[in-house]
Amino acid sequence: MKSKNEIQQICDILRKAYPDVKTQLLHRNPFELLISTILSAQCTDRQVNGVTPALFRVYPTPDALARAPIKKIEALIRPTGFFHNKARNIRACAAALVDRYGGVVPHGIEELVALPGVGRKTANVVRSAAFGQAAVVVDTHVKRISRRLGLTRHEDPVKIEFDLMAKVPEAEWNDLGLRMIYFGRETCRARKPDCPNCPLFDLCDYPEKTA
Incomplete structure (x- = not known):
């Protein structure tokens, strides 16, 4: 050692x-970074960056994404792979943000990992890149x-x-x-x-x- x-x-x-x-995932706020990081599982940042501008143009807020038809989300994120599961995860994550935190992405590790589709890696990306916390x-x-x-x-x-x-x-x-x-x-x-x-x-x- x-x-x-x-x-x-x-x-x-x-x-x-x-x-x-800095993170290569394109984002303008913690919500976009959170969703982008979930989408980055088992694909490249370039693939994610290829779909998120359109995704966030159509569904720019947690509330909008939480109410989106799952088929429309799948169509927008298809190039990232595993799009059925990812679509369910990001919509459920958005809904949890609205229900639990008023649409605001939380700062804490425990709160983040309790969101659908969010593990410690995703949580730490958000804590570090969006909130400047040591992670x-x-x-x-x-x-x-x-x-x-x-x-x-x-x-x-x-x-x-x-x-x-x-x-x-x-x-x-x-x-x-x-x-x-x-x-x-x-x-x-x-x-x-x-x-x-x-x-x-x-x-x-x-x-x-x-x-």
Whole structure:
């Protein structure tokens, strides 16, 4: 497992490689980010961004989306995949926002994860990107890279989240997750990591890394 000094080196190197990071999901407010993040499951941000402008043009508020015909929602979000389930989830989520919070997206993790279709990853994206709260977002890239770097031994995303929270300085939480996502897409890929050109090569515990 990594020392505090090694963890800080990892943070510093990723900050230098990716100095300005933000979520790639297009949004104008917490509601749009929440729905966009739910739609991003098992598809790319680009696919989500391709459908959300039209979705929010037709249904711009939680109340409007909660009252929308499910078939119309499905037609608008079809390119994101799994559109039957996603349509039900985002409409139910919008209805819960209206019924429980007057159409306002809550700030708290417990309130967010109680909404239909919202897990800890989605909740933490909203808390971090919409509300500026310190949160660790664990997606497939963060999971893979955290294990390869020796920041966690766990497979479960929640346990990984708490490992990172315990070891990484809180000031690094929001940006570190985003930087790992950028890094995972460009360098530390799942099947063919670009180890020879990796700036974290000397700090990496991955047993299959190649020189």
